Amino acid sequence: EAQVTQNPRYLITVTGKKLTVTCSQNMNHEYMSWYRQDPGLGLRQIYYSMNVEVTDKGDVPEGYKVSRKEKRNFPLILESPSPNQTSLYFCASSPTGLSPSFGPGTRLTVT
Amino acid sequence: AQSVTQLDSQVPVFEEAPVELRCNYSSSVSVYLFWYVQYPNQGLQLLLKYLSGSTLVKGINGFEAEFNKSQTSFHLRKPSVHISDTAEYFCAVSVGTNAGKSTFGDGTTLTVKP
Numbered sequence: 001e002a003q004v005t006q007n008p009r010y011l012i013t014v015t016g017k018k019l020t021v022t023c024s025q026n027m028n029h030e031y032m033s034w035y036r037q038d039p040g041l042g043l044r045q046i047y048y049s050m051n052v053e054v055t056d057k058g059d060v061p062e063g064y065k066v067s068r069k070e071k072r073n074f075p076l077i078l079e080s081p082s083p084n085q086t087s088l089y090f091c092a093s094s095p096t097g098l099s100p101s102f103g104p105g106t107r108l109t110v111t
Numbered sequence: 112a113q114s115v116t117q118l119d120s121q122v123p124v125f126e127e128a129p130v131e132l133r134c135n136y137s138s139s140v141s142v143y144l145f146w147y148v149q150y151p152n153q154g155l156q157l158l159l160k161y162l163s164g165s166t167l168v169k170g171i172n173g174f175e176a177e178f179n180k181s182q183t184s185f186h187l188r189k190p191s192v193h194i195s196d197t198a199e200y201f202c203a204v205s206v207g208t209n210a211g212k213s214t215f216g217d218g219t220t221l222t223v224k225p
Binding site for chain 2: 031033035040041042043044045048049050056058059090094096097098099100102103104105
């Protein structure tokens with residue numbers, strides 16, 4: 001089944017403790033992206049990648065890191081999480097960059 | 112830079128009534144436009160997209176949208192809604208020069224009442 005998977009689906013952590021949210025797609029898509037969703041703010045793009053080793057900032061990249069060492073994986077790294085990064089995170093992938101397929105989401109709480 | 116404004120944060124409507132969810136965009140270059148739906152506690156699903164060609168775009172679940180370049184709008188419509196259409200709807204834009212970068216609106220919550 002063609003899909004985007006994210007792990008973990010739920011995560012509660014404390015301020016400053018480094019964490020990684022994994023994202024994987026099995027569709028051989030070139031483009032992958034990370035978004036955060038907050039009530040009343042819609043989805044905001046954090047980072048996107050056009051291919052292996054090619055990434056660019058979205059609208060809200062501060063406090064996040066990404067890497068694209070393999071085509072199928074695009075992990076999101078929070079080196080020192082803060083409470084304002086509490087959010088619902090979505091990974092997405094697309095062959096063209098347009099109309100991506102979204103993962104199921106990861107709900108992150110930073111206390 | 113591109114931007115999207117969804118003009119209504121909440122739209123209540125009775126079952127079987129028509130509905131329009133409004134979306135305006137801003138961009139200095141050619142655009143691609145999308146509508147997504149998010150049902151409660153679920154991810155996002157593509158409803159429809161405008162890439163080029165006919166300005167009237169038909170999507171899933173009976174929805175359609177019209178691209179109006181002069182008004183910079185991409186309003187979503189359905190002639191008769193069902194209870195099951197209750198969800199949050201997002202308008203999104205990408206530009207031709209950088210397809211990987213997407214900008215979403217703040218969302219419109221559609222509530223269909225019996």
